Amino acid sequence: TLLHAAGPLVPADVRERITAAIAPGLLSYARRDLRHHGYNDNHVTLATAHLVLTGELTGQPEAVEEGRANLLNFRDTFLRRGFMHETNDCYIPHTLYSLAAVAEWARDPEIRSLARACEERV
Numbered sequence: 001t002l003l004h005a006a007g008p009l010v011p012a013d014v015r016e017r018i019t020a021a022i023a024p025g026l027l028s029y030a031r032r033d034l035r036h037h038g039y040n041d042n043h044v045t046l047a048t049a050h051l052v053l054t055g056e057l058t059g060q061p062e063a064v065e066e067g068r069a070n071l072l073n074f075r076d077t078f079l080r081r082g083f084m085h086e087t088n089d090c091y092i093p094h095t096l097y098s099l100a101a102v103a104e105w106a107r108d109p110e111i112r113s114l115a116r117a118c119e120e121r122v
Helices: 002-009 012-022 041-058 061-081 092-105 109-121
Strands: none
Touching: 002 012, 002 092, 012 041, 041 061, 041 092, 041 109, 061 109, 092 109
8 A cells, every 4th residue: 555655655666566566475475364354454454455555556356356255255244234343433444544545446347346445335
C-alpha cells in the first residue's frame, strides 16, 4: 500500500528495493489458515491485500488469484451468515483498510468490485 499511496513520490531505486524484498515470500500468504472461514477476518484481509496488490505489482498472477479466492470466500461468508466474525473496534480498522486498499488500487475490476462490496458490508 505504501508504493500505491505514495506513487511517484517513491524514488525508483527505493521502489525496486521494496519490491525485491516483498516479492519472494508473497505466496506464503496463500495459506489455508489465511482464508476467510468465519473468524480471524483481519489477518485474512491483510493477507488478501498483500496477495492482490503485490501480486499485480510483481507480476505473480497466482498470488492475485489467491487474493480473488479470498474475496469470494469473504463475500460468501456474508451471504451465508450476514456478518463477519471480528466486529470490535480493534480489528475492524485492519479489515476495512485492507479492503479499501484493494478496492482503490487493484487493477482487476472484479477484484476491486468484490473488495468494495465486502468493505460496504463491513
